[in-house]
Amino acid sequence: MSNSPQSKHDAVVDELYAEAIHWKINTGEEKIHAKRIPGTWRALKWIASLVWVPFFLVPYLRWDDRQAILFDIPHRQFHLLGVTILPQDFWMLSLLLLFFAILLAVITALAGRVWCGFFCFQTVWTDVFTWVEEKLEGPPQKRIKLDQGALNFTKLRIKVTKHAIWLVVSALTGISFVAWFIDVYQLWADIFSFNLGITAGVTILLFIGGTYGLAGYLREQTCFWLCPYARIQGVMVDNTTAVPTYDFHRGEPRGRVKKGVKDAERTTGDCVDCNQCVAVCPTGVDIRHGQQEGCITCALCIDACDAVMEKLDRPKGLIRYESLDVLNGKEERPLLKRPRVWIYSLVLLFSLAGIGYGMASLDAIEIKVIHSRQPLYVLQSDGSVQNKYVIKVLNKMTEKLDVTITASGIDGIVVVGTDEPVSARKGMVTPRTVFVRIPRENIKTESQPLTFYAEATDSSGTKLKSERISVFIGPK
Template identity: 40%
Template sequence: MRDASPKPAAGRDAAAEQEEVLYAPRRKLYVRAVTGIFAKWRWALVWLTQLVFYGLPWLTWNDRQAVLFHLTERKFYIFGWVFWPQDVFFLAILLIISAYALFFFTAVAGRLWCGYACPQTVYTEIFMWIEQKIEGDHNKRQKLEQAPMSGRKLALRSAKYGAWALLSLWTGFTFVAYFSPLKELLHSVTNFGFGPWELFWILFYGSFTYLFAGVMREQVCKYMCPYARFQSVMFDADTLVITYDEERGEPRGTRKKGLDPRSVGKGDCIDCGICVQVCPTGIDIRKGLQYECIGCAACIDACDEVMDKMNYPRGLIRYSTENALRQHWGTKDIVAHVLRPRTLLYGAVLALVCIGFVWGLATRETLRVDVIRDRASLAREVEDGMIENVYRLQVMNMTETARAFSLAVSGLEGAKIDGESEVKVGPAATEAVTLRVLVPYDSGKPGANEIAFDVKAGDDPSLTVHEKTTFLFPR
């Protein structure tokens, strides 16, 4: 009898197979600790970046916080510099520098940023170090994960999660201290008087630090970071990347220590798998360059240790280029091809933009004046046949010294300021002053005439601004 039960469509089977390929279940990683030259470099960058991040808000400069992006006052304080909203040009230059630095360093040596200085990498290293100190090495952590719940497991997990939470909250607090004065935040801690936005950002930034570095880890680098996806267009065959020397390492397999692998028909790789165990993203570098590789070089340190124990030469896994592996280049040839026209062009543009940025900071004006005409009364005739125009001057003292500025007007014969001709401006402050300018009727032509306001610091004659505007005569 014919089976009348419905059968799945061929297209549905294909879709199910495709879904299995696209959505692989996560395999929890128990990353093995590693020592070596590149591990030392990573930890040096961890210390450097975190000393800067956690330490800068505590530094003082001119009786204020040395680095403060004060959103309420709309001023950015960076040591001796005070930046205003009008200085957004410098932010644009910084973004250009960051973009070209990304192009340059990626073209030269791949994901150096990801492997050594990216906050995700840095905080993952710190969180894994805490985990290792509390729960033990990778084998002990794996056994603890598989063990049933007990008092010891609960205590270890509580200590680990508690340490992660404290570090995350402190990280969120430090982040907010860059935008809200640290002294105010510390006072808020004592009486728990945080403003709603301060509390929100402390918890928000702290929570995501905990989530990304403690829970998601490699998932952020593999699936969320856009750099992992577009890095391939910035690589070429002469980019320094972490490579496995397949010609030297294959065929891989176990053997006795010190045995010449060629005598048993094998390569130098003993297939120990330690390079996979130390990888924070869990990839096998022996399968070739993969977008999940963050360039941390942990596998190089691990493989070099194994090679030392086997009395084999180091460098089975190393920094090299695809062309260097194929053509067996030496160090000089690799350097010559790394410094190719593409990288030299990126480097030259980056250097020029950096020079322009430094020059702009060095020659940056410390006094600015904005002149706004009073549009309610463009021009009118007053006593003695004088013509009056009213202006509003916005004087911006961009230094951290209180100053008195003298005001004068020029450009038309007999022009004068009616009233106070001096304005006092506090340190890193703005002062608005309304001025009545009088000009004899016969000193100009009907319509617009060019005049200028001269603003000069009393204690520093070199600090002067000559701001042009127009004076209107009635027709």
């Protein structure tokens, strides 16, 4: 009799409700110890967190004689593989930030706070910290019991080990962040030789404190009270947004499973009030109460509910990714009828087009021509008219270049001061003063366009060119 389907069913019921009393909705008064269970969304959550692996590894990649990607703030340069972007080209950074901001808005409009649930650094680091905590201290009930227990050698050993691992992860986070701004190998050398600069040292310490405090202690409270996205996401979703949703039509009225009562005889909905959806929620909210600012749409409640439904031989999907309109029986509104998504998409395309144009039009060398204002021109003894210019050569390459300056646009032009090439230092602006003389009879108007050219050859033999239009001023 003990192996009958009914007895197995009753055993599942006993197991579900044995721990249900321990799970409570988050009121901010006690620490949340979320339960971990395997499932599809848990696996996807771990896979999504791998987007942060490049944060730790990319600084170690090399390109020629330097770091492949390096934000060199002291020299005001951004090295991206073989391209060096200087402050003059940082307008592309604005478009990049705009792109990611609008992308976040698009994703939120379509599928809620997917960023928060799967990719946010706070969520990912908290997940790692709580995973370490569970490996050392055990499941939630054991962790609570350990926290409430008296201090002894076993508790001290476990706690010290846990916090030591947390600090190591926090330190690696801080060092990895700074490594995007300082050559990583030089950074490690400075750390081990105790020769780390004040700025780098303070930044690493701030990251250690921030990571350790936010992921180790504040955890879900960061999502509730510190993150502004939790406050504004309510205006970014609507009834057509698909989010983890409790199907109240199917689940209500809730009721606990009674032993010996068959499904055909029950008068309650599919929700058995086991609180497993609350137990696995990292922020401790109850998805059955509808969308709340504490819900980060991590979908772990879907795994929990599906596991329970499977044990009770009921259909999965009581909690699922769904929009409110579909849940209420309305037809799903297609993307073609959602103007907001189209507007967001157009802004995304504009940002990408701008970034693409900027990267495609980056010149390895760039010149700026400044016409002297005092005086505008000088009459020479031979009857020619002379203008003075300051040519500023910007070398965006990672090597020194010898740049030749020429000019054209007016007959009889003579350029003085360009006999020797400009020795343009890498990643810097090098000025050169030149004089342009033109026979007076060739000057047709008071102001005529004049084009300056800069040419150089890099170490690989590639010809580099740049030009800038200026004016030549003559007498009336």
